[in-house]
Amino acid sequence: MLVGCRAPSGEGGGAGGGDTAAESPEIPDRVHLADGRIRDRSGRALVWRGVNVSNASKDPATGFYGWAEAEDYAALAAWGFDSVRLLTFWEAIEPEPGVIDDAYLDGLVERVAMARDAGLSVILDMHQDLFGRGFGGDGAPAWACDADLYASYEPQDPWSLGYLTDEIWTCFDRFWSDDSLQEHYAAAWGAVAERVADEPAVVAFDLMNEPWPARGDAEAFSAGTLQRFYERIAAVLGEAAPGRIIIVEPITLVQYGLLDPGVGAIEGAEVVFGPHYYHPTVHEGGAYDGDPTPMETAFAAYDAHADAMGSTWWLGEWGGPEGEAGGIAEYLADIDAMLAARAVGSALWSYDESGGFAILDGAGALRPDVQAALQHPRVVAYGGDPGGASWDGDTLRWTVVERAGVPARSTVWIGRGVDPSAIDVQGGESWRYDEETGLVEVEGLGALSLTLSPG
Missing domain, CATH: 3.20.20.80 (Glycosidases)
Structure with a gap:
């Protein structure tokens, strides 16, 4: 089951604009190494x-x-x-x-x-x-x-x-x-x-x-x-x-x-x-x-x-x-x-x-x-270049830097069977949770965060 919504835009958020396709390097259709990062088929940085x-x-x-x-x-x-x-x-x-x-x-x-x-x-x-x-x-x-x-x-x-x-x-x-x-x-x-x-x-x-x-x-x-x-x-x-x-x-x-x-x-x-x-x-x-x-x-x-x-x-x-x-x-x-x-x-x-x-x-x-x-919760893939992540016991925070031609979509693992109402995403444009995989897709650049409410 997929559940999603628009996320409140926090400081440093936003999906970024403009058509960067003309400036985009060719991205191999496989997991690969580019600019010092292991990346997926869309160019996102994998962890x-x-x-x-x-x-x-x-x-x-x-x-x-x-x-x-x-x-x-x-x-x-x-x-x-x-x-x-x-x-x-x-x-x-x-x-x-x-x-x-x-x-x-x-x-x-x-x-x-x-x-x-x-x-x-x-x-x-x-x-x-x-x-x-x-x-x-x-x-x-x-x-x-x-x-x-x-x-x-x-x-x-x-x-x-x-x-x-x-x-x-x-x-x-x-x-x-x-x-x-x-x-x-x-x-x-x-x-x-x-x-x-x-x-x-x-x-x-x-x-x-x-x-x-x-x-x-x-x-x-x-x-x-x-x-x-x-x-x-x-x-x-x-x-x-x-x-x-x-x-x-x-x-x-x-x-x-x-x-x-x-x-x-x-x-x-x-x-x-x-x-x-x-x-x-x-x-x-x-x-x-x-x-x-x-x-x-x-x-x-x-x-x-x-x-x-x-x-x-x-x-x-x-x-x-x-x-x-x-x-x-x-x-x-x-x-x-x-x-x-x-x-x-x-x-x-x-x-x-x-x-x-x-x-x-x-x-x-x-x-x-x-x-x-x-x-x-942890970042599986950064929708651009990674700025690192931290977990304080309540909130996952991570930073994404725009990369030409790469979708501004981060993937976060939170686990299966989470009540969607417990998910609070800040700083992104929108998010979607897949209960079967336990993954949250978050659209956005800059400073992002995800908090799971107890319960």
């Missing part, structure tokens, strides 16, 4: 609220798919998510050298279709942790390194310290110096891209999850070896499935301000910077102390790097663990507010049940702290 699907897919016993089915993707849409970062794995695609597992790709395509049918966009992520299965991680097939190194490896606590062991670092050293191994990786990506080339729901490719450098100068590695590797993969993807956004991740240590990201733009590709963020204390199960400085410092660095690329950034992983540690809802809300102010999208880690960073409780519902922090 993805996504989730990773999922940690469970790392388990070969699930076929590398996890347990999510069509009803799970539908539930994500009902909760206000608009995208998924869907994990895929080199070891699943190419279990033996030169052998592509078409049956696995069939299942992957089925899950993309499930997401599409739920109205979700898909970012495909080639995932790895600890190089591969041989070290208790995931990603590279066993044949990509030596069995002797797997056998001598001793698991570390926390697990991420495994990256510093000689065994794992040796495997990465070999990968980054072995053209043949990189060619296999590129071919695996190409096989995926060919299968989804005609699937409009697939909007982006995340080239490698949390790449680990070769030993030596990590910044030189990022600007040289890693950048060239990304250029190689982007060329394969551009040939197999043109018109997708390319997401390049820095090495993990970048999030702690220890290194310059190094990676950057790729000629002929629409490249978005794709860092992650995990608070060093919260990640290990500690309480959040309420100080947002570490996140602000990291995000300011991400802003600067994306600006230098002439692009934007997207937070491919973040979240907080379930448990007794205090302040997690506040931590999630602080990051949510920082992203909204920047009009930067993200994907939570992860769509799993109970424990760790799973966003669901044991009953399959959203965790209470996730609900408290994130289930509130």
Whole structure:
């Protein structure tokens, strides 16, 4: 059911006038990158609220798919998510050298279709942790390194310290110096891209999850070896499935301000910077102390790097663990507010049940702290260029700057089943609420706001 009305015009409002079509740049008929923003087919700036699907897919016993089915993707849409970062794995695609597992790709395509049918966009992520299965991680097939190194490896606590062991670092050293191994990786990506080339729901490719450098100068590695590797993969993807956004991740240590990201733009590709963020204390199960400085410092660095690329950034992983540690809802809300102010999208880690960073409780519902922090009205798309948004617990405020040729129509998620009489929009020309999608379309530019009355 659609409900709408004229909205009172507040200060800074108004739809803007004039025929700007003659000045309008050509807008691609797809999700794309333009002028430092991810945009939809009409040129509106998108702010993805996504989730990773999922940690469970790392388990070969699930076929590398996890347990999510069509009803799970539908539930994500009902909760206000608009995208998924869907994990895929080199070891699943190419279990033996030169052998592509078409049956696995069939299942992957089925899950993309499930997401599409739920109205979700898909970012495909080639995932790895600890190089591969041989070290208790995931990603590279066993044949990509030596069995002797797997056998001598001793698991570390926390697990991420495994990256510093000689065994794992040796495997990465070999990968980054072995053209043949990189060619296999590129071919695996190409096989995926060919299968989804005609699937409009697939909007982006995340080239490698949390790449680990070769030993030596990590910044030189990022600007040289890693950048060239990304250029190689982007060329394969551009040939197999043109018109997708390319997401390049820095090495993990970048999030702690220890290194310059190094990676950057790729000629002929629409490249978005794709860092992650995990608070060093919260990640290990500690309480959040309420100080947002570490996140602000990291995000300011991400802003600067994306600006230098002439692009934007997207937070491919973040979240907080379930448990007794205090302040997690506040931590999630602080990051949510920082992203909204920047009009930067993200994907939570992860769509799993109970424990760790799973966003669901044991009953399959959203965790209470996730609900408290994130289930509130938010801007999905800006009808022009974004000026950022904020939520104060009662009112969503956002600013839209006119952009030639782009409809001055913002989309706001408020949830399904809201009584239309509870919706108060200020500053726009008109608004319309779709009870089936939970979305409000607001016509107008400048300073806009939406308040939901309690009840």
